[in-house]
Amino acid sequence: MDTDSIIAHSRARFDHQTARRLLKEKYEARMLFAHAGGMWRAGPELQAVLLQCSPTDPVVILDLYDNPVKVTAPDLFAKSHSIWQEQMNAWLVEWENQNKKR
Amino acid sequence: MVGGMGKPKQKTLTRGVLIFAFNNEHTDYLAMAAWSAENIRKHLGLPVAVVTEAGYNGGDRAFDRVITAAPASGGTRYFEDYQATVSWHNAGRTDAYSLTPWDETLVLDADYVVDSDNLNRVWDSKANFMCYKNAFDISTGEFMHGLNRFGQYDMPMWWATVMMFRKSNTAQYIFDCMNMVKNNWQHYRDLYGISKSTYRNDFALSIALGIVSGHTGVVDEIPGTLLSVMPETVLTKDELGYNINFADSAGKQKYISFSNVDFHAMGKRHLEAIIASN
Numbered sequence: 589m590d591t592d593s594i595i596a597h598s599r600a601r602f603d604h605q606t607a608r609r610l611l612k613e614k615y616e617a618r619m620l621f622a623h624a625g626g627m628w629r630a631g632p633e634l635q636a637v638l639l640q641c642s643p644t645d646p647v648v649i650l651d652l653y654d655n656p657v658k659v660t661a662p663d664l665f666a667k668s669h670s671i672w673q674e675q676m677n678a679w680l681v682e683w684e685n686q687n688k689k690r
Numbered sequence: 691m692v693g694g695m696g697k698p699k700q701k702t703l704t705r706g707v708l709i710f711a712f713n714n715e716h717t718d719y720l721a722m723a724a725w726s727a728e729n730i731r732k733h734l735g736l737p738v739a740v741v742t743e744a745g746y747n748g749g750d751r752a753f754d755r756v757i758t759a760a761p762a763s764g765g766t767r768y769f770e771d772y773q774a775t776v777s778w779h780n781a782g783r784t785d786a787y788s789l790t791p792w793d794e795t796l797v798l799d800a801d802y803v804v805d806s807d808n809l810n811r812v813w814d815s816k817a818n819f820m821c822y823k824n825a826f827d828i829s830t831g832e833f834m835h836g837l838n839r840f841g842q843y844d845m846p847m848w849w850a851t852v853m854m855f856r857k858s859n860t861a862q863y864i865f866d867c868m869n870m871v872k873n874n875w876q877h878y879r880d881l882y883g884i885s886k887s888t889y890r891n892d893f894a895l896s897i898a899l900g901i902v903s904g905h906t907g908v909v910d911e912i913p914g915t916l917l918s919v920m921p922e923t924v925l926t927k928d929e930l931g932y933n934i935n936f937a938d939s940a941g942k943q944k945y946i947s948f949s950n951v952d953f954h955a956m957g958k959r960h961l962e963a964i965i966a967s968n
Contacts, residue, residue, distance in 0.1 A: 610946065
């Protein structure tokens with residue numbers, strides 16, 4: 589790298605918009621998990637579906653790949669909620685650190 | 691039956707990563723693969739097999755297995771970061787199914803940087819073949835629309851950069867089909883209206899997945915996006931993670947830093963510098 593490039597790079601500013609989009613991609617990928625032979629994305633959409641289901645009888649719902657999977661709603665809800673909040677907390681910490689950058 | 695009242699021993703499935711690494715006049719893909727193998731062991735905890743030219747003795751113990759094969763040239767390609775046209779020994783990837791020593795294999799490009807345990811999630815899926823569908827440019831924060839389609843008819847593209855497969859009929863059909871496309875490349879170029887003559891695994895894979903899925907477009911993809919760093923951005927590494935410097939659309943110099951993120955380093959020169967300084 590020549591001197592001009594080094595000066596230009598040293599003056600570079602942190603791109604908050606782009607970094608925010610990358611964080612979204614990073615943490616959305618971490619919301620994925622396997623349960624009862626299906627693949628799921630932890631989050632409010634899945635949890636909203638599970639709240640409509642019977643808390644006692646097994647229910648059949650579609651997983652990420654549109655395969656029907658028999659699950660116990662409260663078990664899947666608990667796992668989804670736990671992963672969702674764990675990753676959202678990590679997302680928040682990283683987002684706050686990024687916001688301090690210039 | 692003699693002496694066998696016990697339960698038959700259940701075969702344990704083997705699992706590992708396969709990397710193709712054939713050096714050319716500009717890039718030391720073997721060094722890249724060795725560095726990648728270290729990252730893979732650290733983050734995924736998986737053994738790594740390399741497919742490379744005969745003559746490599748594996749004395750540096752970088753790889754768990756060394757598989758030799760003849761380099762299969764895909765032609766030449768212009769690499770923006772080298773500002774040169776280089777030979778591209780990429781065509782052997784279609785033999786991954788027959789070359790792999792594992793029952794469950796993750797095929798990675800040598801320039802795919804593993805910096806998290808994210809890829810271990812693919813083993814939880816029941817799919818026999820998975821790959822990424824959408825590539826995402828880290829420096830723009832946008833999907834790479836121009837590269838996520840191919841050919842005159844704007845066909846959907848699947849990326850061969852990261853492929854997971856299990857020994858199965860489905861996976862074998864896909865690799866056989868990729869071989870058919872590779873062996874009849876001119877025909878498929880004409881059929882799909884692909885302007886560039888250079889053979890690309892991504893195109894062969896996309897065509898093969900189209901054929902094997904009965905042109906339904908229903909393919910099990912690795913959830914998430916193939917994060918990519920373009921050749922024109924400057925990639926560096928420090929103790930906290932990776933940084934990229936780039937000019938935004940207004941020409942202003944910007945940077946972002948990230949860690950615990952896997953990505954495809956499309957600019958080989960910057961990755962080589964990171965490996966050399968490691």
